[in-house]
Every structure is written in C-alpha cells, then in structure tokens.
Amino acid sequence: MKQDMIAILDLGSTRNTDAARAVRALGVYSEIINYDITAQELAALPNLRGIVACGGPNDMVDGVKIRLGEPVRKSGLPVFFFDCEDEGASMPMPAESVNIENALRAFVFDLCHAEANWNMENFIADQVELVRRQVGKKKVLLALSGGVDSSVVAALLLRAIGEQLTCVHVNHGLLRKGEPEQVVQVFRHELGANLVYVDASDRFLDKLAGVADPEDKRKIIGAEFIRVFEEEARKLDGIEFLAQGTIYPDIVESGTKTAKMVKSHHNVGGLPEDLQFSLVEPLKQLFKDEVRACGVALGLPDSMVYRQPFPGPGLGVRCLGAITRDRLELVRASDAILREEFSRAGLDKTVWQYFTVVPDFKSVGVRDNARCFEYPVILRAVNTVDAMTAEVPELEWKVLRRITRRIMEEVPGINRVCFDLSPKPNATIEWE
Numbered sequence: 001m002k003q004d005m006i007a008i009l010d011l012g013s014t015r016n017t018d019a020a021r022a023v024r025a026l027g028v029y030s031e032i033i034n035y036d037i038t039a040q041e042l043a044a045l046p047n048l049r050g051i052v053a054c055g056g057p058n059d060m061v062d063g064v065k066i067r068l069g070e071p072v073r074k075s076g077l078p079v080f081f082f083d084c085e086d087e088g089a090s091m092p093m094p095a096e097s098v099n100i101e102n103a104l105r106a107f108v109f110d111l112c113h114a115e116a117n118w119n120m121e122n123f124i125a126d127q128v129e130l131v132r133r134q135v136g137k138k139k140v141l142l143a144l145s146g147g148v149d150s151s152v153v154a155a156l157l158l159r160a161i162g163e164q165l166t167c168v169h170v171n172h173g174l175l176r177k178g179e180p181e182q183v184v185q186v187f188r189h190e191l192g193a194n195l196v197y198v199d200a201s202d203r204f205l206d207k208l209a210g211v212a213d214p215e216d217k218r219k220i221i222g223a224e225f226i227r228v229f230e231e232e233a234r235k236l237d238g239i240e241f242l243a244q245g246t247i248y249p250d251i252v253e254s255g256t257k258t259a260k261m262v263k264s265h266h267n268v269g270g271l272p273e274d275l276q277f278s279l280v281e282p283l284k285q286l287f288k289d290e291v292r293a294c295g296v297a298l299g300l301p302d303s304m305v306y307r308q309p310f311p312g313p314g315l316g317v318r319c320l321g322a323i324t325r326d327r328l329e330l331v332r333a334s335d336a337i338l339r340e341e342f343s344r345a346g347l348d349k350t351v352w353q354y355f356t357v358v359p360d361f362k363s364v365g366v367r368d369n370a371r372c373f374e375y376p377v378i379l380r381a382v383n384t385v386d387a388m389t390a391e392v393p394e395l396e397w398k399v400l401r402r403i404t405r406r407i408m409e410e411v412p413g414i415n416r417v418c419f420d421l422s423p424k425p426n427a428t429i430e431w432e
C-alpha cells in the first residue's frame with residue numbers, strides 16, 4: 001500500500017468530515033472510524049500513523065457516554081484531540097481555526113511522521129490492490145448508469161480486474177439525448193468493458209402509461225429497474241460480487257454510529273434474497289470532488305466526470321403528469337438545446353443544474369400564420385451549495401433569447417418558452 005493514513009475516530013462529533021477533509025488537505029489520506037473499533041480492526045488499517053479523536057455533542061450512545069476505547073489507548077499510536085473535551089486530552093482545544101490547522105499539521109507530520117503521499121495516483125494504485133485482494137479470480141457485476149459515481153467505479157474496476165467485470169446499462173427510455181450512446185462508446189468501445197446494454201424503453205414507458213402521480217412514477221421506475229437488473233443478473237453465471245458507486249456522503253447521510261440518518265441511501269438495493277452479493281465499494285471514502293478527480297485520473301471524458309446531477313427517474317420527472325412519448329421527446333430535444341447553449345456560453349461551469357420541463361397542457365399560439373395549440377417548455381437553472389436551498393442565477397437575456405429561438409425553431413410541438421424564477425424554498429429544484 002502506498003498511502004499513509006490518519007484515522008478520524010468518531011467520538012460523537014458533528015465535525016468528523018471536516019477533520020477528515022482537513023487531514024486530506026495536508027496531503028495525507030484519512031478515514032473515519034467508529035468509536036468502538038476493535039484492536040483487530042485497528043491493526044488491519046494499512047499504514048495507520050496516528051489518530052484524530054473527535055468528540056462532540058453526539059457522545060451518548062444507548063444512554064452511555066462514549067469515550068476513547070482500550071484498543072486505541074493501547075495501540076501506541078499518537079492521538080490528537082480535535083474539538084474534544086475528553087479528560088485524557090493530550091492537547092488543549094485550540095481556539096481558532098488557524099491554530100487548529102497548525103496544530104494538526106504539527107501532529108500529522110512531526111508526531112506521526114506521516115508522509116504527504118495522498119494523491120489520486122496512489123489512491124487508485126491502493127484501490128486496485130485492495131479490489132484484487134477482495135475479489136480474487138471471481139466475477140463482479142456493476143449497474144452502470146453513466147452517472148459520475150458508477151462510471152468512475154467502472155473505470156477503476158476495469159483497471160483492477162478487467163475481464164472479470166460485467167457492467168449492465170439499462171436504457172429506461174428516460175435518459176438524456178446521447179447518454180446511452182456515450183456509455184456504450186466509452187465503456188464498450190474505448191475501455192473494452194464487458195457491457196450489457198439493455199434497451200428497456202418500451203417496457204418502462206408501457207408501465208408508466210397513464211400514471212400521473214409523481215410518487216407513483218418514481219416507485220414504478222425504481223421497481224422496474226430492479227426487475228430488469230435482476231433478470232440480467234440471472235442470465236450471468238458465477239457472479240459473486242456487486243460493485244456500487246457508494247461515496248462518502250452517502251455513508252454520512254445514511255447515519256453513523258453516533259449521528260442520525262439524514263436520508264436513506266439507495267444504491268441497487270431491493271434485489272431478491274437469493275441474489276445477494278458481497279459488495280465492492282472502492283469509492284466509499286471519497287468526497288464528490290475527489291470522485292471526479294479520480295475519474296479524470298482514470299481517463300474518463302470531462303463530459304462524464306463533470307456532468308450535472310441527474311435524477312434516477314431521469315426525464316420521467318420532467319415530463320409532468322402522465323408520461324407520453326411525444327412529450328418525452330419534447331423534453332429530450334429542448335434539454336439538449338439548453339445544454340448545448342449553456343456550454344457555448346460557459347454557463348455549464350458556473351451553474352449547478354439546468355434542464356427543461358414540459359407540462360401536460362397546451363396553449364394557443366400562431367405558427368405559419370395559423371392558430372396552433374401546442375405545449376410550452378419551462379427552462380430551469382439553479383445554483384445550490386447543499387441542495388437544501390437553491391437560487392436562480394441571473395442569466396443574460398441574450399442567452400435566454402437564443403435558447404428560446406432555437407427551441408421554437410428546432411422542436412416542433414412547442415410554441416412557448418418560459419423561465420422558472422422560483423428559488424428553493426418554496427419551489428424544489430425538480431418539478432416532481
């Protein structure tokens with residue numbers, strides 16, 4: 001293993017993540033570990049040089065106050081107390097962030113003698129070694145959406161185990177223009193992956209026919225995805241592992257031993273009992289920006305690595321009400337124009353998320369000197385830091401006018417373009 005490690009011991013702090021990021025900012029790899037880690041688990045952590053113990057308000061578990069356990073005390077490793085009031089503190093709590101940073105730096109380098117060798121090359125080399133050790137000669141299955149996380153997992157596993165990996169990409173008919181083609185091009189043709197491409201569009205759209213309620217739509221799409229994936233998995237022989245694009249924020253949001261759940265994390269959950277695989281999750285310690293850096297280092301195209309967030313149910317929640325094929329095409333075509341023009345204006349680098357929505361009602365207009373009765377399209381663009389709140393950025397009229405003109409000219413069936421000015425709250429980012 002190439003990287004030194006400093007472990008962040010979770011003693012109930014709300015700042016474990018900050019601590020991990022602070023250590024990584026010094027160029028040293030860090031992982032968060034549970035307060036009740038055993039001596040054996042501790043000994044298994046590769047190149048562990050020291051421990052940052054993080055105490056805080058969540059220090060009561062099942063009515064008992066948690067404290068530094070015996071395995072850590074007896075490990076002989078240097079311990080730094082970060083924002084921590086444990087009586088065994090070896091350092092006073094620094095008052096200011098600059099002091100914390102200096103104290104942490106002195107701890108990591110002078111006391112633990114860690115080397116600043118955390119970088120993507122070393123991370124990838126270590127994960128390749130760990131995956132090979134975990135998987136041996138066995139086969140691994142990956143549901144590849146073409147999103148950032150599963151794409152980076154695919155690229156990493158291809159490097160680690162090549163032929164032993166099979167990727168399944170499901171086209172549910174709700175993907176953006178060019179997306180399934182890009183997945184096939186990049187993974188099958190450029191990276192030489194075993195890729196099963198399933199065109200299940202008809203199946204999904206038939207199931208969704210006449211379903212107008214957004215929650216019902218999401219449920220149907222999720223359930224059908226599991227069914228399709230299960231069918232494909234059953235066709236393959238001798239698969240023992242399932243790879244997932246779990247990343248660190250997924251784990252934090254699912255709750256740790258000391259922090260409550262924010263939201264349940266859904267990867268490819270819901271497979272039947274007899275299809276339970278062991279999991280391979282090589283990105284589970286990475287933050288989103290690090291996942292992107294990893295994708296770049298593995299040679300994935302920028303358009304895949306820096307793509308904007310896209311909901312699991314895809315365009316299905318942007319084709320409002322009961323989905324019809326004609327309106328879905330209007331969403332797809334207008335979204336492609338919006339993305340093209342945002343990228344031309346450089347807005348793809350500054351705006352977090354941007355897309356179009358097509359409602360299920362028409363309005364009156366004029367086309368070729370005659371009355372027309374067609375659908376409107378709504379443009380949506382938002383900026384957010386944490387997706388809990390979102391603001392609408394000020395865009396140049398010039399850009400909005402150009403998008404409007406192109407949609408009117410190039411997308412038959414649209415006679416009106418609207419711009420959604422609503423922040424979150426009271427609106428949400430997506431319409432459904």
Ligand SMILES: Nc1ncnc2c1ncn2[C@@H]1O[C@H](COP(=O)(O)OP(=O)(O)OP(=O)(O)O)[C@@H](O)[C@H]1O
Binds near residue numbers: 150169244266267311
């Ligand atoms: N159309 C699809 N084909 C194959 N796998 C899919 C598809 N959609 C979702 N998945 C699988 O389900 C996982 C969770 O999907 P979700 O839409 O929540 O994306 P995510 O967590 O943002 O991950 P990603 O960035 O890989 O899309 C994906 O990582 C992928 O493994």
